[in-house]
Amino acid sequence: MAIQQAQLxxxxxxxxxxxxxxxxAALGSLLHDEYTSASPYPHIxxxxxxxxxxxxxxxxxxPAETLSTDRVFNMNY
Numbered sequence: 412m413a414i415q416q417a418q419l420x421x422x423x424x425x426x427x428x429x430x431x432x433x434x435x436a437a438l439g440s441l442l443h444d445e446y447t448s449a450s451p452y453p454h455i456x457x458x459x460x461x462x463x464x465x466x467x468x469x470x471x472x473x474p475a476e477t478l479s480t481d482r483v484f485n486m487n488y
């Protein structure tokens with residue numbers, strides 16, 4: 412399996428991040444065959460799928476630690 416180089420079409424705006432759905436779908440179509448034919452199960456590895464500036468902005472706005480009441484794993488999913 413080859414590691415792909417691709418970036419999601421994500422833009423920063425004043426209200427957050429925005430994904431261009433049609434461009435993302437086109438990118439997904441390009442990678443479809445590699446994903447479905449991967450062994451031992453369908454998967455793909457995409458390095459640097461977000462521009463570094465976007466990833467850093469996400470990290471800066473991500474909570475440093477979760478609250479002790481965050482029990483998503485225990486919500487009967």
